[in-house]
Amino acid sequence: MSRFSGLFSSLWSPRPSQDQTPEEEDVTVRVLGARGSGKTSFLYKLYFKHAVGTPDEAFDVVRTDQHNVESIPYLNQMYEIWEYAEMAQSIPHLSKTNVIIFFVDSVKCSHPTVAEKARDNMLWLLTQYGDKLTDAIIITVANKQDEKDAVSAQDIGDEWMKDIRLREALNGHQWRIFPCSAKTGDGLDAILNYLSSTIENRQLLRLSVSSAPQPFVTNLDRHSSSSRLPPGAVARPAGQSPSPVDEDDEDIRRKLRHQSLADFAPTSRERPLSQARMPITPWEDMPNPYHLSDQDFKNWYDQGRVFLFFDYQSLIRISYIYLRQIERTHERRSEATRRLLNNLRVILRSIELFEQDAKQASQNDRNQRATTEFAHECITYSETQTLFWLHMVSYCLMRNPVLEGEDVSFEHFVLRCPELWDGELWRNYYSYKTFHSERGHLEFIAPDKKPLPNAFKSSSLALKGSGLNIDYQIVS
Ligand SMILES: Nc1nc2c(ncn2[C@@H]2O[C@H](COP(=O)(O)OP(=O)(O)OP(=O)(O)O)[C@@H](O)[C@H]2O)c(=O)[nH]1
Ligand SMILES: [Mg+2]
Structure with a gap:
């Protein structure tokens, strides 16, 4: 170990050994990447800021002999972060790994051979x-962004995603690329924030799976691959007319085509539908909302452009934004x-149409496998449910300004708002019948159990007159 670990080990003794099983709540992180890319600087920048509490501490880094390790608390997690001189040294310990952070030197990345080597190593x-x-x-970290010749994280990420094999390998790992400077500390917390929320979501998800009834499941009507209706049908009560979207289906389909649908051609042999349907980066034509920054997510939403899917969490998020x-x-x-409502209708309808078209195309191509691969969940439009959640987010925002x-x-x-993860929250206010009623899909229906908590200033109590069929009076 380099002198840092020796120097500070007393603060965190006994130091965990590599073979020790991490405490259940500890998150084991392996930091890998080329020599000199900034792994040690990253570890100790975090260490001084979050473990010691001296974020401005100046320190020298020396070349790592084998590895360094520190335990770093962040939010309500303890991260046990290992950084290695060589990737090979991490191999015996990979099975006890929750997170891989792969470092890239963004300056050296301007040389194609260096950039390619990094990708090859990851692959x-x-x-x-x-x-x-x-x-x-x-996670990939595009480090040294403070340098003027640094290649941007976006460009590095683009190159990674052009490599089909790498993209396939990363698919499903909640992969993301982050820009940062281990020297200045810029961007480091964004990485930990992402890890914290991703891990927390996973824990919640695990809890929800293990306890019945499933509390994490959205209370909005959902449609998903397995429950998805036959091609041509949409997830709404039989006989009901399509959602009253402002744009008709042909307009939406035109827009979809304009959004480079060709890129997602489900019949492409080179790019199987599973890949086509699972873009994993923020640079896709049809992005996974989880991979967009709040700003990009909002921009995309404001344009009513199609997402890969739009789930309950996406609804809560857009409400917050x-x-x-x-x-x-x-x-x-x-x-x-x-x-918000108009865009939601257009987006959800776009997703439905896209999936119908993709299914149709895959059937024409006799690609039966493809039809089973719509794996993500998507809400269906309901004005009552949407406004209920908008209101609850507003309430949480008022309580946690x-x-x-x-x-x-x-x-x-x-x-900070765990109540928003309770997918059954609406049951306090609505009967099932009302919350899921057909009429409730098309217009807001007030709660029939008890009034919603007051979340608005009195001046904005009523949404009547918005042009939509909303009569949304809140009683405190
Ligand atoms: N400008 C700049 N320099 C950095 C940054 N991160 C690290 N460095 C410098 O890059 C050099 C290598 O940093 P290290 O943290 O030792 O890199 P490493 O990946 O641990 O290197 P090895 O131990 O050799 O594997 C040092 O001179 C650091 O000061 C950064 O974000 N910006
Ligand atoms: Mg080092």
């Missing part, structure tokens, strides 16, 4: 040891709500 790791890493979260915008801009709440200087990201907000 090698995943193909050789994929079985040990099935549940690992994988809209409510924050209302706070900042003093936009009329009714106007913002109208936009975002203070000046605080992290305003959705990820951060939602960590």
Whole structure:
């Protein structure tokens, strides 16, 4: 170990051995990457900031002999972070790995051979040891962004995604690329925030799976591959007319085509539908909402563009982002709500149409396998349910206001509001019959059990007059 570990080990003794099983709540992170890419700097920048509490501490780094390890607390997790001189040294310990952070030197990456070597190393790791890493979260860090010749994280990520084999290998690992400077510390917390929320979501998901009834399951009507209806049908009560979207289906289909549908051609032999349907980066034409920043997510949403899927969490997130915008801009709440609902209808309908078309195409191609691969869940449109959740987010925001200087990201907000993860919350206010009624899909229906908690200032109590069929009076 380099002198850092020796120097500070007394603070965290006894130091865990590599073979020790991590405490259940500890998150084991392996930091890998080329020599000199900044792994040690990263570890100790985090260590001084979060373990010692001296973020401005200046330190020298020396070349790592074998590995360094520190335990670093962040939010309510303890991260046991190992950084290795060579990737090979991490191999015996990969099976006890929750997170791989792969470092790239963004300056050296401007040389194609260096960039390619980094990609090859990642691919090698995943193909050789994929079985040990099935549940690992994988992150690429584009370090040294403070340097003026640094290649941007976006460009590095683009190159990674052009490599089909690498993209396939990363698929399913909740892969993301982050820009950072281990020298200045910029971007480091964004990485930990992402890890914390991803891990927390997984824990919640595990809990929800192990306890019945499933509390994590959205209370919005959902449609998913297994429950998805035959091609041509949509997930709404039989006989009901299509959602009253402002754009008709042909308009939406035109828009979809314009959004480079060809890129997702389900019949492509080169690119099986599973890949086509599972873009894993923020740069896809049809993005996974989880992989977009709040700002990109909102921009995409505002344009009514199709997402890979749109689930309950996406709804909560867009509600939060809209409510924050209302706070900042003093936009009329009714106007913002109208936009939120209109875009939601268009987006959900786009997803339905895309899936219908993709299924149709796959059937024409006799590619039966493809029809089973719509794995993600998507809500269906319901005005009552949407407005209920918008209201509950508003309520949580009022109880947990975002203070000046605080992290305003959705990820951060939602960590503080566990009640929003209770998918059964609506049962306090609505009977099942009302909440899921056909009429409730098309217009807002007030709660029939008890009034919603008061989350608005009195001036914005009523949404009547928004042009939508909303009569949304809140009784405190
Ligand atoms: N400008 C800049 N320099 C950095 C950054 N991160 C690390 N460095 C410098 O890059 C050099 C290598 O950093 P290390 O942290 O030792 O890199 P490493 O990956 O641990 O290297 P090995 O131990 O040799 O594997 C040092 O001179 C650091 O000061 C960064 O974000 N920006
Ligand atoms: Mg080092």
